[in-house]
Every structure is written in structure tokens, then in C-alpha cells.
Amino acid sequence: xxxxVVEGLRFPAxxxxxxxxxxxxxxxxxxxxxxxxxAGKTTLLRLLAGVLPGGPLLGAAYxxxxxxxxxxxxxxxxxxxxxxxxxxxxxxxxxxxxxxxALYQEPASALSGGExxxxxxxxxxxRPEPWVLLDExxxxxxxxxxxxxxxxxxxxxxGKGAIIVTHDREEAAVLGERVAVMVxxxxxxxxxxxxxxxxxxxxxxxxxxxxxxxxxxVAGSREGPLCxxxxxxxxxxxxxxxxxxxxxxxxxxxxxxxLFPGHDASAGSARNRWPGTVAVLRETGRLIEVIVDxxxxxxxxxxxxxxxxxxxxxxxxxxxxxxxxxxxxxxx
Amino acid sequence: MSFIGxxxxxxxxxxxxxxxxLRGVLWLTLVVSLLAxxxxxxxxxxxxxxxGLGRFRGRTPLLVAVNTGMGMPxxxxxxxxxxxxxxxxxxxxxxxxxxxxxxxxxxSLLAIPIAAGVTAGAVGGLSPVAREQLSALxxxxxxxxxxxxxxxxxxxxxxxxxxxxxxxSEVGAVLVVGGNIEGETRVLTTAIVQExxxxxxxxxxxxxxxxxxxxxxxxxxxxxxxxxxRTS
Numbered sequence: 001x002x003x004x005v006v007e008g009l010r011f012p013a014x015x016x017x018x019x020x021x022x023x024x025x026x027x028x029x030x031x032x033x034x035x036x037x038x039a040g041k042t043t044l045l046r047l048l049a050g051v052l053p054g055g056p057l058l059g060a061a062y063x064x065x066x067x068x069x070x071x072x073x074x075x076x077x078x079x080x081x082x083x084x085x086x087x088x089x090x091x092x093x094x095x096x097x098x099x100x101x102a103l104y105q106e107p108a109s110a111l112s113g114g115e116x117x118x119x120x121x122x123x124x125x126x127r128p129e130p131w132v133l134l135d136e137x138x139x140x141x142x143x144x145x146x147x148x149x150x151x152x153x154x155x156x157x158x159g160k161g162a163i164i165v166t167h168d169r170e171e172a173a174v175l176g177e178r179v180a181v182m183v184x185x186x187x188x189x190x191x192x193x194x195x196x197x198x199x200x201x202x203x204x205x206x207x208x209x210x211x212x213x214x215x216x217x218v219a220g221s222r223e224g225p226l227c228x229x230x231x232x233x234x235x236x237x238x239x240x241x242x243x244x245x246x247x248x249x250x251x252x253x254x255x256x257x258x259l260f261p262g263h264d265a266s267a268g269s270a271r272n273r274w275p276g277t278v279a280v281l282r283e284t285g286r287l288i289e290v291i292v293d294x295x296x297x298x299x300x301x302x303x304x305x306x307x308x309x310x311x312x313x314x315x316x317x318x319x320x321x322x323x324x325x326x327x328x329x330x331x332x
Numbered sequence: 333m334s335f336i337g338x339x340x341x342x343x344x345x346x347x348x349x350x351x352x353x354l355r356g357v358l359w360l361t362l363v364v365s366l367l368a369x370x371x372x373x374x375x376x377x378x379x380x381x382x383x384g385l386g387r388f389r390g391r392t393p394l395l396v397a398v399n400t401g402m403g404m405p406x407x408x409x410x411x412x413x414x415x416x417x418x419x420x421x422x423x424x425x426x427x428x429x430x431x432x433x434x435x436x437x438x439x440s441l442l443a444i445p446i447a448a449g450v451t452a453g454a455v456g457g458l459s460p461v462a463r464e465q466l467s468a469l470x471x472x473x474x475x476x477x478x479x480x481x482x483x484x485x486x487x488x489x490x491x492x493x494x495x496x497x498x499x500x501s502e503v504g505a506v507l508v509v510g511g512n513i514e515g516e517t518r519v520l521t522t523a524i525v526q527e528x529x530x531x532x533x534x535x536x537x538x539x540x541x542x543x544x545x546x547x548x549x550x551x552x553x554x555x556x557x558x559x560x561x562r563t564s
Contacts, residue, residue: 051467061470068465070483080479081469120465127470 001027001130004161006056011047013054018043018185025161025178030154032176032193033165035208040185041165042135048163049133061127065135065165067120074111075104078119082126090126096152097122098145113140118149125156132157135165137175150174169197169210181205197253199239199328206251213257213299215250216332219243226271226324233295236322237271240329247332254289256326257300260319261310271324274298278316281307292320342534343541353515358542360432361519365500367436372443372495377488379444380451381477384458384484395452401445406438410508413438417509430511435519438505443495450494454487455480489558493551500547520546 004027009020018040025031033041042065047055049062069077078094079087095101097118103111111119117140124132137153138146150171166172172179173193180190183204189196200206206214217231219242229236229248236250260267263275276294283289288307290300298320302310312318346354382388383395415421417429417437428434458466462483466476481488503521510517512526520543527536 049468051464062468064461064464064468066461066465068459068462070462070466070479071485072482081471081475124468129470 001159001161003027003029004058004131004163006048006058009044009047009055011043011052011054015185018047020044020185020187023180023187025163028157028159028161030157030162030164030175030177032172032179033163033182034167034169034172034179034196035182036167039182039208041167041182043185044182045133045135045163045165058131058133059129060131060133060163061124061129062133063120063124063135063137065139067116067140069108069111069116069119072108073104074106074108074115074119077108078104078123080123082123086126086128090122093125093156094119094122096156097149098152114142114145117141121149121153125153125160129160131161131163133163136167137164138166138168138171146171147174173197181208183208197255199326200251201328202330203249203251209253213250213252213254215296217248217250219246219248219329227329229329231296234274235272236327236329237324238327238329239325242329242331249330249332250327251330252322252327254299254301256322257298258321259290259292259300259302259306259310259312260321261316262319263317264319267319268321270321272320272322272327274320276318276320278312278314278318281312281314292318294320339533339537343537346535346538347541354538354542356515357518357520357523357539358546360517361500361521361543362546364432364435364439364506364519365496368439368443368499369492369496371436371440372447372499373492375440376444376447376449376495377451377481377491378477380448380453380491381455381480383448383452384455385463385477385480386456398445398448398452402449404442404445405504406442406502407504407508409441410438410505413441413505413509429509430513430517432510432517434509435506435517438509439499439502442502442505443499446498447491447495450491451481451484451488454484454491457487458484486558489554493554496550496554497547500543500550 003024005024007022009018011018033044035041043052046052048058049060050057078090082090099115099118099122103115121137138150141149151174154175164175166175176193178191179193179196180187181196189201189205197209200209203214215231215236217229217236220228220230221244225239226237227240227242229238229250231250238250242248258268267273274294276292276298278290279293279297280291281288287301288304290302290312292298292300300320383391383398413434414429416423417426417434418424458480466479501521503525506519507522512518512522520539524536524539527539
């Protein structure tokens, strides 16, 4: 199987909605197209699928964002466009995605949104094409089921390559190997998921991937690949190449921040170590976002378990550490 | 008031007798209309589906032609078929002018654009979500069209009902190519014209009631099919 390489994708012809210079996925690789609403993710996928004119002829299996079932039984819908061997595989996959086989006899209109999505996903993955294009494949599922189905999905690709559109960071992290962040119709950054999410190249990407910490300051001294930025009373070390005195913007993910209880000057080994007090604790999905006042507000993500262990509550003193290599410094 | 009462009484009496002549006219009406509807649906529904799913060269002029055809005067359709089937016409050798076959042909010409036009509207009205999913199934043209017809079934059933309603009620085309020959090409509508002209109002009304009952039964069956939930 050859890698997928697409160049010069524009839609419409002037590229006002989508303008992608180059998109490549290695054979059997999984690329996440990530970005805010209206970034052109779905349009890009529809171009690749051949639904919109002007795209390449990939011959990929495609599942649109909204899965529609046609008048008829659920079982009939599951086999649409498949031969008997593929239909059998679709039933196996549907089972793995948690679709109750008792529903096959039911009219398709009786299925819930989540059941429809599982069915469509199974049918699409049972297709023979070497590439699959999925638009928000888990969006209609309950949060509790998403990770399970996502894992089953990755497992079911069995060597096929996939391009998957999502706007959910957790989904992207589970489904993807690499991620391309789309902003305003173009791919603003492409790379391994962890790298892109923790080191956005600019504040557009930072905003899109939901990095919680974007601080503005002034560049200070440099040391190899690192430079220090003065952000109010904070000194922040990060990866960057800025002239002293230049305006700088500091970006790092909330998950890059480690919390230690109390004001502990020897906590951890990270270059950035700041004392602060807990200002806000907020539940976001299955994690807890902690906003710490360290002169500037800094967001950190922790698990409910850590919250218990650290006995975090508003007003509690903490020490924040962030590795300098997890901090991206860009000119402002 | 007694005039209307007399006409009604006579009509009911004729209907209750349900003589051989009446039965013959009813039977011919049923056969000709159903055959013409079948031909109209067989050709019109695929044409309408293609028009409704869209994106091919010549779609717009074809759509205009179909929409215009929906309003074609029956007597004109009759004239066209008459000219074709006339002794010296291109299809004169068939020798079917003034026979039920000619009537089926003329009525088919009326049924095709109706079936096509209403189907095109129904299929074209499928939601963008359904259309996108349909194109993502990777099916061939015929299979895609078939699923579109199933999906737009209530609308396609309306197309069948409209085509039948058009042919069973028209009088111009069957009159021109059939000739309203008693016992041979007389159908309910041409018989109504005949009886009315001869001031046989009771007979005319009896035929009219029969026509409405026929339309009611056929449309009742179609409506039942239209509303049924598909599970296979």
C-alpha cells in the first residue's frame, strides 16, 4: 500500500474555504484533522472523499458527519453496498462497537443516534478500500462509550490508513498518531499528536487545540535553544529564539504543568518552578482543571485522584513546575 | 329539486343493476388506466429519480420538458399518437388506431411526465444528509437510484397516484385515439360525455360515481402502501 500524498487542495477554486498545500499520511497511518468549528475540516474531508469537485481520486471509504439510515431494517442498512463476506465483517465490527444484534430486525428509524453511528462506522470499516475517511466518528456516542469505541475503531482498522476529523482533544489523542490542526482553511501545524498538543507553533493553533496557557511578556536572556521571558513577576523558560527585549508570547498546555503541595523550592527538576495559590478548581470531563494564581493565572490539568492526594482546595499553597522543553516561545 | 332527485334515483338504479355494458366499460377503464400508469411509472420514475439526484448534462432542459409535459393537454397527446398511428403515419403499419392499445399508448404519454415530475420533486427533496450518505455508500447508479426511490417512497407513491389520477380522469386522449366505440374502446370518461350529450343524466351520473369509486379504491391501496413502515 502506498502512502497518501495530496497536494494543492483548494475549495472553491480560490481556496477561500480550504487551501491545503500538502497533506501526507504514511501507509496504514492515522491522521487526525483537528480544529475549531468552521475551520474547513469537513470540507477538506469531503474533497478527499470526492463528494466535492476538485479533490483527488483516492477511492477511500467515507462516512459523513451525520450518519443517515435509510427506510428499511437496521440489518439491511448495515449491509448496504457490501457483498456477503463484507456484510459478515460489518456485523462482527458492529458487535465490537457495541451494537445489539437484536436491533437488526428493527426498522432503522427506531435506532438512537449512537446506535446509528455505530452501525455506519461498522459498515464503513467493512468496506474494501485501503483508506477510510471518518468525520466526527464518535460525536453521537455517550462520553462514557467514546473511549471504548475509539479503541475498538483503531483496532478494527487492521492495517488500513485513516483520516479522521474531530474537534475533541481526547478523541484525537486516542484515535490519532499524527494530527493536522486546521485554522481558517489551512493546516497550521502537523505532527505527532502529543507534540502538537503540547507545543503549538503559534497562538492560532494554541487556541484551536485548547492549550490553556498563553502568556505575554518580554524576552530576556538566552541559553542554547531556550530563552527566558519575563511575564509580570514570573520568569518563564521555554523553547524559542528571540532577541532580548522583544515582545514574546509563551504557550504551554495545561497537562504540561505539574503541581506540588506547599511552597517547595526543591520540587521536581523542571526549569520553571513557581509558587502560587489555588484560585479555581473546575471539572472538565474526566479531568480537573486547576487555575493557580502565580502572579499570572496558570492552568493545570489533574486527575480526581491527584486532587485527593494533593488535598487541593481554593486558597491552598502549591508549587508549579513546567519543563522548559514543553514551553513554546513565539514573537508577539 | 325533483329533477336532481330523478337523476339520482336513476343513477342508483343503474348501479344496482350493474349490467353487462357497465361492467365492460368499467373493466376496460381499469385495464387501460392501469397499463398506462404502469408504463408511465416504469419510465417516469427512473427518469424522475435521475433528475432528482441531479448532476448530469442536459438535466435542466429535461426538467423543463418534464414540467411542461405535466401540463400537456390530453387532447394534444391524443393527437400526437393519432398522427403516429394514422394509416400513412410512421407507425401506421401497427394497425392499432381506435383500439385499447392506442389508448394505452396515448395515456402513457400523459403519465410519464407526471410520474417523472413528482418523483423528481420527491427524490430531489431528500435531505442533504441522506444524499451525502447515499453517495458515500459506494453503490452503482441503479442501486443508488433504487435506494433513493425507497427513501423518497411516500413522494414516489404520490407520483404513482398522480399518474393514475391523470389517466383515469382524462377524456381527450382516449376519445381521439380510441373513438369511443361502444363495446370496444368506450371507457368511463368517454361514456360520461356520450350519455351527457344525449341527456341521459342518470346513466352519466352512474358512470361518474363508478369512476370516483374506482379512484377511491386505487388511491386507498396506494395510500396504505405509502404509509406502511418499511422493515425489509
